[in-house]
Amino acid sequence: MAIRVSNESPSAAQAAAEAARRAAEEAARRAAEEAARRAAEEAARLAAEAASSAQGSDAFTSTSTPQGPSLSGETVPAEGSSLLIENTGDGSVNCLDGVGDVLAQAAPDELARSEVLFLTDTRPGAEGETGHVVIHQGDHIYDPATQQWSESADYLRDHPEYQVAGTVPGEVVHSILSAEPGLARQAALEQANLPPHLAQMVVADVGGGLPEPRWLEQGSRPPWFNAAEWNHLVPEDKAAILDEIRADWASHVEAMEPPWMREGTAPPPLSEDWDQLSPEQQQERALSQWEATVQEELAFYFGEIPEGGLPAEEPLLLSTNGAPWGQGMSGEWATYHQEGQDPIAQYLNTGLILGGEGDDYTHGNLCGELSVMSVVGLGIAEGLQNFNALGLTTQDGTAILSDGEALTNSTHLEEFFRQNGWQVVGEDGDGNAPAMKDLNGGHSAANTYNNNHAREPTSEEVQRLLADGGALTVLVNIDGAQDGMLASAGDSADDITHWVSVLAVSENAQGETYVRVYNPYQNREEVYSWEEFQNAWNTPSPSEQGYTYVAARPPETSTDAP
Incomplete structure (x- = not known):
């Protein structure tokens, strides 16, 4: 008997093949799910063991760390995390924490419209070892690292280092992170049935860390690095260079x-x-101020200091000694500035401070006193009253402050430091605080015309003195025609001999040295290249040749005897 085969119907062999294919696919799917489940169980077991070990090591020692910038500029260190092991209440801050917080606070309709993008990081080195997560909602993306919303197209364009590995509905991520890490979290993941590469993806991008220039964020060539040489480097060497810069x-x-x-x-x-x-x-405001200072320092460290220097908008002294240091005509500086007086911050109504209402007169040469006060941490009124009480062999503090044109030399400033318990360079110390070295490494600073002079000081010598806990006040030339900015005597239109305090001497990312000074002329900090600073310091006036300075160390500071 003949059998007629319809063109529309599969043959028995075809049906069998199709059934076998489907069976193989189902077996592969089940095997993948089983492998993912076992991997999840193993990760949960290891995490539990690690937590148990950490708790058992010392039941009386807290392992939590307060959030906020640490010595390295990061928040609480956050290791790589995943949906399986992330604990949003452990005090460690990473992108999953940020996403979890936003989803937990979202209204139901917002949560329903949200999805979480899982991003792989293509950068070489440590940055590329973990991924990142953001929230996608409509045409916008929220990045927990910056805590800002951006247009989706703009965000993806500005972050070419990220590639989308997958998306998960916000409601699903919220449900997973709401479950306690461990068996409950594992059950929530199994119920979500996510692709293994998303369920197990390790992410760790952290908000609140140190700011970086865009090229460093993206793992690109440093601007000063030769392009041809960079392109010939293998990825590992590029990563090592960028990690060293960080x-x-x-x-x-x-x-x-x-x-x-x-x-x-x-x-x-x-x-x-x-x-x-x-x-x-107070802590929140102080941290915010510090973050602003670091953000500004980013431009100094990775950029170039322009010729002539530039004022710093975010003063270091503010974070160290408080207001109103480095903030221009504000606080006490405004209170004690006589109406109608020139708009120069250091022109203070000394008569009002020392004699009270009705005893008004402005002193125009307080740069030495103010420079020391900025270092010691005295307020305007307190500091000038303190200086007024000085009994000097040449000219006491009252005589100097009562004469609106009287100048101060290093002898006056040294005595001012001593009155506040500071040890002056070259003086004998004790067993805990030996004699402080001068800029050239000796213990006896030459004293000529009541001023100390260094012999061609190098930036390394100044760095050493500051690193030893010392404070350095130097006599420089400023240009009155340029709002009191430092300039060499031969280059300025209005030469003024002037005391300033050196706050820091640093090398930027390119190995160039720059200096941050506190200048009382306008009560602000300023940044200069080492060369321009040195030129202004070298010859402040025809009567003062050389590098004139006063160096002192606070009473609580001690160093090893040389």
């Missing part, structure tokens, strides 16, 4: 940190309403 930047910021950050103490008053703030608000 490490040097972190070390630079660490060296800048004010004492209250290093020691965990309360920050200094940063505003007139400081006492009205709670300790938490």
Whole structure:
């Protein structure tokens, strides 16, 4: 008997093949799910063991760390995390924490419209070892690292280092992160049935870390690096160079940190309403100010200092000694500025400060006193009253402050430092604080015409003195026609001999040296190349040849005897 086969119907062989294919696909799917489940169980077991080990090591020692910038400029260190092991309440801040917080606070309709993008990081080195997550909602993307919304197209264009690995509905991610890490989290992941590469993806991009220039964020060539040489490097060598740049930047910021950050103490008053703030608000404001200072320093460290220097908008002294240092005509500087007087911050109504209402007169040469006060941390009224009480062999403090044109030399400033307990360079110390070396490495500074002079000081010698805990006040030339900016005596239109304090001498990312000074002329900090600073310091006036300075060390500072 013949069998007729319809063209529309599969043959028995075809049907069998199709059934076998489907069976193979189903078996592969089940095998993949089983592998993912076992991997998840193993990761959960290891995480639980690690947590148990950490808790058992010392039941009386807290392992939590307060959030905020640390010595390296990061928040609490955040290791790589994933949907399986992320604990949003552990105090460690990463992108999953940020996404989880936003989803947890979202209204139901917002949550329904949200999806989480899982991004792989294509950068070489440590940056590319973990991915990143952001929230996609309509035409916008929220990045938890910056805590800002951006147009989706703009965000993806500005971050070519990221590639979308997959998306997960926001409701699903919220449900997973809401479950406690461990068995409950594992069950939530199994119910979500995510692709394994998303369920197990490790992410760790952290908000609140050190700012970086865009080329460093994207793992690109440093601007000063020869393009041809860079292109010939293998990815590993490029990554090593970028990682070293990041490490040097972190070390630079660490060296800048004010004492209250290093020691965990309360920050200094940063505003007139400081006492009205709670300790938490004070800490928040101080951290915000510090972050602004670091952000500005980014431009100094990775950029070029323009010829003639430039003022710093975010003063280091503000974070170290509090307001109103470095903030121009504000606070006490405004209170004690006589109406109608030239708009120069250091022109203060000394008569009002010392004699009270009705005893008004402006002193025009307070740069030495103010430079020392900025270092010691005295307020305007307190500091000038302190100087007024000096009994000097040549001219006492009262005589200097009562004469609106009287100048100060290094002898006056040294005595001012001593009155506040500081040790002056070259003086004999004790067993805990040996004699302080001068800029040239000796213990006896030459004293000519009542001023100390260094012999061709190098930037390394100044760095050494500052790193030893010393303060350095130097006599420079400023240009009155250029708002008191430093300039060599031969280059300025209005030469003025002037005291300033050196706050930091640093090398930028390109190995060039720059100097940050506090200049009381307009109560601000300024940044110069080492060469321009040295030229202004070298010959401040025809009567003062050489590098004139006063160096001192606070009483609590001690160094090893040389």
